[in-house]
Amino acid sequence: MTQGRFAAEVSAWAAKTKERMDAVHRESAQRIVSVMQTPRAAGGNLRVDTGFLRASLVATTTGVLPPTTGKPDEAGAFSYNAGTINLVIAGADIKDPITVVYTANYARAREYGARGQPGDRWVSLAAQQWQRVVSEVVTEAKARAGG
Numbered sequence: 001m002t003q004g005r006f007a008a009e010v011s012a013w014a015a016k017t018k019e020r021m022d023a024v025h026r027e028s029a030q031r032i033v034s035v036m037q038t039p040r041a042a043g044g045n046l047r048v049d050t051g052f053l054r055a056s057l058v059a060t061t062t063g064v065l066p067p068t069t070g071k072p073d074e075a076g077a078f079s080y081n082a083g084t085i086n087l088v089i090a091g092a093d094i095k096d097p098i099t100v101v102y103t104a105n106y107a108r109a110r111e112y113g114a115r116g117q118p119g120d121r122w123v124s125l126a127a128q129q130w131q132r133v134v135s136e137v138v139t140e141a142k143a144r145a146g147g
Contacts, residue, residue: 018094020141025094028134033057033085033100035133036126045122047110051078056104059088061096068105 037054038044048054052071055078060066085100092098101107102123113119 016145020145022094024134024137024141026089026092027137028130029089029092029098029100030086031133031137032126032130033059033082033089035129036100036123037080037082045120045125047120047122050076051080053102053104053107053110054078054080056102056107057085057100058103059085059098059100061088061092061098063097063099065099065101066103068107069103070105 035044037046037057039046039048039054041048046054050071056069057080058066089098102111104110109115109117109119111119111121111123
């Protein structure tokens with residue numbers, strides 16, 4: 001094997017490795033968001049009444065957090081659109097910290113508890129699953145890549 005061909009093969013292998021690492025990073029982040037967003041009625045830990053808290057989730061890779069928002073006065077249901085979260089995650093490089101936050105002004109009280117009420121800990125419980133999720137995604141990526 002010539003030196004040039006060897007270098008090209010190593011370079012191609014390294015590029016594929018970087019692509020796989022990025023894919024594992026992104027897929028793992030999306031799965032953790034999915035765990036966070038799973039309502040109690042579907043086996044998750046997130047309480048959903050009107051859906052405002054669930055719909056207030058935003059993602060960023062810049063580290064700049066958006067302001068909190070109060071629930072509008074008008075009654076009604078709110079729906080969550082995963083598309084904007086997925087776009088941020090899909091555009092993230094492995095070096096980018098992906099931050100997902102709930103902007104509803106009562107999100108912290110729901111997570112940690114307040115006024116004598118225990119917290120739901122849906123974010124913490126999802127974060128605790130990070131290593132398991134990454135391991136699953138790595139196993140799936142290895143299977144797709146042929147080992």
